[in-house]
Amino acid sequence: xxxxxxxxxxxxxxxxxxxxxxxxxxxxxxxxxxxxxxxxxxxxxxxxxxxxxxxxxxxxxxxxxxxxxxxxxxxxxxxxxxxxxxxxxxxxxxxxxxxxxxxxxxxxxxxxxxxxxxxxxxxxxxxxxxxxxxxxxxxxxxxxxxxxxxxxxxxxxxxxxxxxxxxxxxxxxxxxxxxxxxxxxxxxxxxxxxxxxxxx
Amino acid sequence: xxxxxxxxxxxxxxxxxxxxxxxxxxxxxxxxxxxxxxxxxxxxxxxxxxxxxxxxxxxxxxxxxxxxxxxxxxxxxxxxxxxxxxxxxxxxxxxxxxxxxxxxxxxxxxxxxxxxxxxxxxxxxxxxxxxxxxxxxxxxxxxxxxxxxxxxxxxxxxxxxxxxxxxxxxxxxxxxxxxxxxxxxxxxxxxxxxxxxxxxxxxxxxxxxxxxxxxxxxxxxxxxxxxxxxxxxxxxxxxxxxxxxxxxxxxxxxxxxxxxxxxxxxxxxxxxxxxxxxxxxxxxxxxxxxxxxxxxxxxxxxxxxxxxxxxxxxxxxxxxxxxxxxxxxxxxxxxxxxxxxxxxxxxxxxxxxxxxxxxxxxxxxxxxxxxxxxxxxxxxxxxxxxxxxxxxxxxxxxxxxxxxxxxxxxxxxxxxxxxxxxxxxxxxxxxxxxxxxxxxxxxxxxxxxxxxxxxxxxxxxxxxxxxxxxxxxxxxxxxxxxxxxxxxxxxxxxxxxxxxxxxxxxxxxxxxxxxxxxxxxxxxxxxxxxxxxxxxxxxxxxxxxxxxxxxxxxxxxxxxxxxxxxxxxxxxxxxxxxxxxxxxxxxxxxxxxxxx
Ligand code: SF4
Ligand code: SF4
Numbered sequence: 001x002x003x004x005x006x007x008x009x010x011x012x013x014x015x016x017x018x019x020x021x022x023x024x025x026x027x028x029x030x031x032x033x034x035x036x037x038x039x040x041x042x043x044x045x046x047x048x049x050x051x052x053x054x055x056x057x058x059x060x061x062x063x064x065x066x067x068x069x070x071x072x073x074x075x076x077x078x079x080x081x082x083x084x085x086x087x088x089x090x091x092x093x094x095x096x097x098x099x100x101x102x103x104x105x106x107x108x109x110x111x112x113x114x115x116x117x118x119x120x121x122x123x124x125x126x127x128x129x130x131x132x133x134x135x136x137x138x139x140x141x142x143x144x145x146x147x148x149x150x151x152x153x154x155x156x157x158x159x160x161x162x163x164x165x166x167x168x169x170x171x172x173x174x175x176x177x178x179x180x181x182x183x184x185x186x187x188x189x190x191x192x193x194x195x196x197x198x199x200x
Numbered sequence: 201x202x203x204x205x206x207x208x209x210x211x212x213x214x215x216x217x218x219x220x221x222x223x224x225x226x227x228x229x230x231x232x233x234x235x236x237x238x239x240x241x242x243x244x245x246x247x248x249x250x251x252x253x254x255x256x257x258x259x260x261x262x263x264x265x266x267x268x269x270x271x272x273x274x275x276x277x278x279x280x281x282x283x284x285x286x287x288x289x290x291x292x293x294x295x296x297x298x299x300x301x302x303x304x305x306x307x308x309x310x311x312x313x314x315x316x317x318x319x320x321x322x323x324x325x326x327x328x329x330x331x332x333x334x335x336x337x338x339x340x341x342x343x344x345x346x347x348x349x350x351x352x353x354x355x356x357x358x359x360x361x362x363x364x365x366x367x368x369x370x371x372x373x374x375x376x377x378x379x380x381x382x383x384x385x386x387x388x389x390x391x392x393x394x395x396x397x398x399x400x401x402x403x404x405x406x407x408x409x410x411x412x413x414x415x416x417x418x419x420x421x422x423x424x425x426x427x428x429x430x431x432x433x434x435x436x437x438x439x440x441x442x443x444x445x446x447x448x449x450x451x452x453x454x455x456x457x458x459x460x461x462x463x464x465x466x467x468x469x470x471x472x473x474x475x476x477x478x479x480x481x482x483x484x485x486x487x488x489x490x491x492x493x494x495x496x497x498x499x500x501x502x503x504x505x506x507x508x509x510x511x512x513x514x515x516x517x518x519x520x521x522x523x524x525x526x527x528x529x530x531x532x533x534x535x536x537x538x539x540x541x542x543x544x545x546x547x548x549x550x551x552x553x554x555x556x557x558x559x560x561x562x563x564x565x566x567x568x569x570x571x572x573x574x575x576x577x578x579x580x581x582x583x584x585x586x587x588x589x590x591x592x593x594x595x596x597x598x599x600x601x602x603x604x605x606x607x608x609x610x611x612x613x614x615x616x617x618x619x620x621x622x623x624x625x626x627x628x629x630x631x632x633x634x635x636x637x638x639x640x641x642x643x644x645x646x647x648x649x650x651x652x653x654x655x656x657x658x659x660x661x662x663x664x665x666x667x668x669x670x671x672x673x674x675x676x677x678x679x680x681x682x683x684x685x686x687x688x689x690x691x692x693x694x695x696x697x698x699x700x701x702x703x704x705x706x707x708x709x710x711x712x713x714x715x716x717x718x719x720x721x722x723x724x725x726x727x728x729x730x731x732x733x734x735x736x737x738x739x740x741x742x743x744x745x746x747x748x749x750x751x752x753x754x755x756x757x758x759x760x761x762x763x764x765x766x767x768x769x770x771x772x773x774x775x776x777x778x779x780x781x782x783x784x785x786x787x788x789x790x791x792x793x794x795x796x
Contacts, residue, residue, distance in 0.1 A: 005447045016557065025205070025370065032205045032372050039336070040370040042207070045230035045313030046662065049591060050762060051557030063447035064440060065336070065369035068525040070543040085552055088543045105555035109765045110757055113553035124547040 007036070007060025008163050009067040013086045014078030015103045016048040019151035022176065023076075024055040026155060029172035030164045031059050041065035050106075054086055059163060075129075076158050078137070078151055079103050084121045090129040097157050098122070099150065101138035133157070133199060140191040146181070149188035156192025166193075206373040208366045209234035211337040212304060215344025216274050217242070219300070220379035223249045223266035225259035227634065228663035229278030230313035231367040232306035236276055236675060237664065243676040246378065252666050252675040255604070255634045256281035260288045260303065267301040267357075268394060269385035272348050279307045279320050280603065284635065286323070289357075291396050293327040294404035296355040299383060300348030304360045306367045309486045309521035313662075315586070315603065317519065319487035321464050324359040328408055330415050331359040331464040332424065333439035337371045339462065343424065350418060354411060363486065365440055365521065416465055424462030427470050431455035433535055434478030436471075436495060438462070438485040441522055445484050448528035454535050466494050475502045482534050483510035486522050509534055557591055561763040562741075562778030564728030565589040565655050567702035569597040570759060570782070571726075572624055572653060575712030580622040583611040585636070587628035588662045588730075589655050595760065597626070605635025612639070612648035622716050624651040629685060630660035630668045637692060644693025644721050651715045651722045652694070654685055657730040665733060689723045696722035703728055705785040731778050741779030742794045746771045749791035756783045756792065 010027070014020045021042055031038040041056040056067045069088050075096040077083030083098045090096060100118055107113040118134075125132045135157055141150040152173065159166050170189065177185050206214065213235050216224060226236040236250060243250040249266075253259035256277040263275035277285065282305045289303065305323070308314040324331030332347055334340040340362050347358040392400050419425075426442075434457040437445040442460030449456050459474040461467075475481070475498055483492040492510040499506040509515045515530045516522070529539045559566045569592050572582070584590060584598040585607040592598060600610050611625035627636045632654050643650060660666040667673040672682030689697045696718045700708045708726060715722035752769040761783060763776040773783075773792070784792035 005450055015555065028205050028370055032203065038205065038370075038372055041365055042368045042370060043312075044234075044368050044664075046557050046591075047312075049557040049560065049588065049662075050555075052555040063450075064443040064524050065365060065371070066523050068523060068528075070525075070540065081552055081555070084545070084548050085555075087545050087548060104765060105553050106558045106760060106762050107553045107555070109762060110760060111754070111766050115553055116551045120547070120551055124545050128543075128545065 005061060005063055006058045008074070009072050010057040010059070010074045010076060010162070011067050011072045011086055011089045012055045012057065012076045012078070013082040014053055015082065016051050016053050018078045018103070019148070020053050020055050020078060023151045023155045024057055026169065026172045026176050027057055027162070027164070029175065030168040033168045033172065034164055036060045037062050039063065039065040052082055052085060074158065074161055076154055078154055080118060080121045081115065083125060087125050087128060092129065094129045095161060096125050096129055096132045097154065097161070098125070098132065098134050099137040099154055100134050101136055133196065135192065135195050137192065140195060141188055144188035144191055145184040149185055152185045152188040153192035156189040157196050159189070159193050160196055201374050201376060203372050203374050205370060206337055207234055208337040208340050208362055208369045210238045211341035211373045212344050212360070212362065213238035214373070214375050215341040217246060217378045218376050219272060219345045219348040220382055221272035221274050221348065222247070222382050222385070223263060223271060223273040224276065225251050225253045225262045225273070226276035227253050227256045227259055227281055228660050228666045229281050230663055231308055231364040232276055232278045232304065233663045233666070234367070235304065237666070240675040240677070247382065250675050252668065254669060256285040257288060260285040263301060264288060264292055264297070266385070267297040267299040269299065269387045271299040271383050271385045272301070273299060274302045274304060276304045278314065279305050279318055280314060280316065281305065282320055282323055284604065289323070290327050292357050293329050293408055294401055295393055295396060297351060297357055298355070300351035301357045302344065302347040302351060302360055303357055304362070307361060307363045307487070309363055312364050315601065317487060319490065320359065320361045321490045322488055324361070324464055325490065328412060329356050329359060330354070330419060331361055333462055333464065334360070334362050334366050335440045335443050335460070335462065336366060337369055338373045339424070340366055341373055341375065343462070346422065353418060354415060356411065356415070363440060416468060419463040419465065420467045420469060422463060425467045425470050426460045427474055428458045429474070429477055430457045432477065432479045433457070434459065434474060434481040435531055436461065436474065436481055436483050436491065437527070438491045441484040441486060441527065444522055444524040444527035445531065447524045448531050451528060452532060452535070452537055454531070454537060456531065456535065461491060464490065466491060468498070471495070471498050472502045475499055475506060478506065480507040480534060481509065482515060482530050483508065484516055484522065484527050484530065487518065489518065558760070558762055559588065559591050560731050561761050561776040562731045562780035563588070564657060564702045564726065565592060566595070566760065567705060567728070567780065567782045568653065568655055568708065568726035569595045569626070570786070571702060571705055571708035572626070572712055573597050574709045575716055576622050576624050580624055581611070581614055581619065583607045583614065583623070583625040585627040585631045587631050589626060589628055604631055605639055608636055608639030608643055608652055611650045611652070612643045612646065615648050615650055624653060624712070624716070626653040626655055629654060629656040629658060629670050632685065633669055637688065640689060640694065641692040648721060649719065651712070651724065654689070654723065654725045656685060656725050656727040658727070659730050659733055661730045661732070665730065685725055689725070694721050694723045696720065697725070699725045699727055701728055702726045703780050703782060705782055743773065743777040743779045744781060744784055744792050745773050745795045747791055747793055749789045751789050751791070753788065756787055759783055759786055
């Protein structure tokens with residue numbers, strides 16, 4: 001058995017422009033508040049133009065910033081196809097948290113490729129890890145008042161799975177968004193969190 | 201001391217501030233851009249000169265000028281930028297510096313956002329100057345401060361070489377005070393030092409060679425190389441690979457000695473102690489076998505029987521980036537411990553559509569390329585360049601991409617070879633100002649009959665929308681003279697220069713046709729502000745929709761805007777539409793109209 005070298009390894013995946021970097025940075029700042037060492041790796045540059053994006057977060061870790069394949073405790077996916085693309089990062093004991101609302105890539109809109117059904121995406125995920133939770137986070141974000149807060153809904157979903165107290169996440173959320181968007185983001189966070197409560 | 205959650209590049213910026221540098225120069229390039237982006241807004245507060253230079257050669261030379269007056273300076277660039285700055289860089293090692301001068305090049309193993317994955321440690325070896333290889337954001341900040349001190353102590357430039365996974369890592373970083381007092385600057389005339397005539401350069405070369413022992417002695421005392429002696433199996437690793445190795449050894453719970461290297465040249469005494477202690481060693485480093493070659497040489501002297509594993513033996517790849525799993529399996533392999541399998545999912549390969557990055561909905565580049573293809577035809581030759589527009593590679597109007605500014609010169613060479621087809625090359629505004637200018641002058645002077653399309657979105661978009669000399673704004677946001685691309689093109693010798701708005705599709709096609717038929721060098725400037733900047737400026741256009749006239753001919757789909765989808769025999773425009781209106785001009789059935 002491996003010796004644990006990180007308290008909690010998370011990969012956050014999605015499409016360039018969905019706000020992957022923002023929620024990674026909120027989690028990181030919360031870890032700093034909690035006094036835990038944190039290492040993370042971000043995707044900048046080319047892939048941010050609508051490409052596939054992955055951020056690594058290692059809470060309670062002092063080594064390299066990238067989660068090893070097969071080692072993630074949590075896969076947080078802002079887009080279903082991207083969940084499958086990076087599923088090999090999940091450990092057998094890991095949990096996948098997936099927003100079910102797809103963003104179609106140009107290869108699909110132009111008719112070169114087909115976008116798989118949700119069942120096709122989730123079946124292999126369910127096979128390889130301990131648990132898969134699905135949420136229509138885009139819908140909840142609209143309910144919160146702004147579809148752009150989908151990433152924060154997913155942060156709410158994540159909140160009960162990570163070794164960080166909720167107050168710290170919220171404090172760091174408030175510091176990370178412009179003042180006039182604090183309320184809508186807090187609603188988004190709450191909706192994500194209560195959705196998880198309802199499912200368990 | 202305070203602790204902050206910092207991006208590696210922000211940690212380097214912090215180090216620059218804490219070291220009290222006064223001049224910081226750079227040309228944007230992933231993965232280095234955020235260093236100057238962090239500093240630019242602080243320029244006034246800390247009395248810094250921070251600039252986006254027109255290219256890396258200019259950036260380094262400006263920094264050198266500052267250093268020669270005794271102030272501290274940094275020149276920042278991505279790895280391939282150092283190729284552009286290589287000319288001053290190599291001779292700078294002869295002349296040396298006065299104020300500490302740190303050259304920062306961020307390498308990009310795996311080419312995440314680059315055209316190659318060259319290893320800048322080789323440049324430091326080539327120039328005979330010290331190189332620091334940070335493992336994480338904390339070390340990046342600490343080494344930056346040390347690099348200025350070392351540079352002044354040795355009177356040599358120092359190369360700081362983070363990689364993507366250091367520059368774009370984020371971690372908790374301990375930071376210190378920011379120095380407010382800056383060195384007084386005065387240029388002291390000293391032709392023997394600052395005038396690299398042959399008669400002066402020869403003795404300066406000897407000085408540089410004599411300094412090599414001094415470099416080693418200084419680095420030897422530095423805290424960046426760490427030795428832990430355990431069993432007779434050993435790992436020696438440089439930069440971020442040292443962290444991968446430490447994690448791997450901890451996970452394997454094995455009795456393995458580790459030497460982590462953060463400086464080049466590596467420290468002789470620590471290395472010889474390690475090499476004598478172990479019987480077998482795995483050398484772990486990304487890209488070139490710089491450390492491995494050193495270990496091979498040192499082993500000849502200190503332990504000729506040492507079994508050296510690494511790139512030469514095929515245990516560590518020489519291309520791409522490493523991670524803790526690669527390090528773990530390499531070490532497990534050496535120690536006869538079980539390997540971990542690389543998990544892969546069949547379905548991820550079989551059923552997932554590719555998601556390549558693409559031009560944004562409404563991007564003017566897409567319209568310009570569409571018009572270019574209509575005017576020139578698919579058979580024409582389309583050399584291109586480096587920027588967002590290279591993402592249009594599927595449109596068939598990008599036949600080459602080599603390095604910054606090469607589109608115009610490659611196009612000229614293709615013409616001079618005797619190739620008779622039409623040639624239209626494309627280059628972005630920032631790239632044109634970076635190294636396109638001499639190419640255009642060369643084409644005009646040598647009478648290349650080509651068309652040059654300058655795709656002008658009034659920003660350096662791909663690297664994060666930095667300003668450039670055509671924008672009229674400096675790095676720190678001050679107003680400055682905005683140069684006109686059209687006047688430049690004319691001054692450099694182009695007689696045919698026309699400006700078009702690519703959103704006006706048919707006018708653009710007609711302009712490209714005239715340029716194509718022009719008997720000489722023609723320049724078309726397709727000018728349309730980057731949609732991201734337009735959105736940030738609060739400019740909104742009405743979106744478009746597909747009406748019942750749609751026949752499902754797919755002409756608009758072929759255009760490739762991500763806002764247009766095809767659903768059950770008909771086109772549909774989704775919420776990403778920015779209202780550029782180009783697809784409406786393409787549709788042959790008047791089926792696309794503004795949402796009322
Ligand atoms: S070009 Fe016009 S007719 Fe053809 S698919 Fe598009 S909307 Fe329909
Ligand atoms: S108007 Fe047409 S081409 Fe322009 S952004 Fe909208 S859908 Fe895309």
